[in-house]
Amino acid sequence: MAVTHRQTKTGKVKLSLTDKAYNELKRRILDNELPPGTQLMESELAELLDISRTPAREAMMRLEVEGLVEVRARHGMKVKPISVSDMNEIYALLTGLESTAAWQAAQIDHSKKTLDALRQTVKEMDDTLVNGDMKAWAAADEAFHRQLVEMSGNQRLIQIVHRLLDQSYRVRMMTLSLRPKPAKSNEDHADVVDAIVNKDAEEARRIHRIHREKAGDMLVGLLKKYNLTQL
Amino acid sequence: MAVTHRQTKTGKVKLSLTDKAYNELKRRILDNELPPGTQLMESELAELLDISRTPAREAMMRLEVEGLVEVRARHGMKVKPISVSDMNEIYALLTGLESTAAWQAAQIDHSKKTLDALRQTVKEMDDTLVNGDMKAWAAADEAFHRQLVEMSGNQRLIQIVHRLLDQSYRVRMMTLSLRPKPAKSNEDHADVVDAIVNKDAEEARRIHRIHREKAGDMLVGLLKKYNLTQL
């Protein structure tokens, strides 16, 4: 996201120290190595990653823009916890944005390759569900949503949705074992794929909206039920 | 947006140089003092604003995140032009996001003050339309959309919509004199207000979506008709 990338002749991408710091910091936050509430000062982050304050500072600024950390003057950055109301905000947005994406995606001709990839992801969700491997299921589910959104071709939408998925990643992972078997979820996805293939934009939007509304309600319900107010 | 603000005892806000640079640069871009395509290097911006490279650089990074400029390595920043496909992206998003906002706003109890302010803005749109003062009408129109979105209470949604309104500001201003009289637009707004007052969330979402779809189609149509491919 807004990452400077300089191509070398081998096709490798040379990352600036700011990029590396950003990637590393983001990874640690998403993996919960730096749990919510963790505070880091510029100089601490710099030391942690063995760089100077400048790229450390710039990485912090990027992460703040993406909503993963908060920068309070003289307290460094703090890894933001996610509250129930955050999840409400995020799912309301994902509902509106992804259903718009489905609507746009259904108006476009897609290559067989693209459609096959989407179908393959749906199949993976079915398989992982049968195996009971919820972590793999979650990965496939996220892949489906990312693929769908990318099929809209709307770059701004893609970027915003990715950001929201990142923000809610931890919560989705932590509630995986608490949620009911997502059999209906898989059906919904298959229906959306059908609507897109049939170029029925209104139907794709409608189905996906209902799907996301259910997902959001379920998740928020879980958080309340288990009293998970700060993740 | 993501601006550090330090309160002083008098309630005044002390802005950092980065904040000032950001505000000033953004203002100049929106006012078209720095038209699309304008390039500025870090040192040029620093000199222009009589600051050092550091806050100049940070301001550029913020504006890049907001999508108003593009930073190419070794070429400084460039003020981004808006193309027809950008406007398509932006209006598809505004349609999805603002109708979500209307839907959320209609589910909330609002103070009389808030509702009166919204009605007052609708009235201003009527008045300015009668006077034929399109610039004032545009200001009222933008105010309406911002108020509506703020009434959703969804902070993330508010921030994203504001960003999109900023990105499309220039185009809206430049097409003001080309577009037909927005009488229907005012009616739509009044209908949305009614739906919100009546707590009819579905209706608010439906009306606003149609309103935005029309607005987007009209604008994109104008750009194509007058062959305005890069603004």
Add this chain to the structure above:
DNA sequence: ACATCCACTAATGTATACATTGACAAGTTA
């Protein structure tokens, strides 16, 4: 014990020095 004030200090904000690198142009070769 408690509130208030003040000096100190640590952390950020800002400027600047230094290192790296990609763009360009002059020169070379075919």
Add this chain to the structure above:
DNA sequence: TAACTTGTCAATGTATACATTAGTGGATGT
């Protein structure tokens, strides 16, 4: 001429020095 090589240098990337300021803790007085 056109394609390719290479050296230079300007602009960014990075580190660091310096300026400013908010938070902290201790001294003071009640």
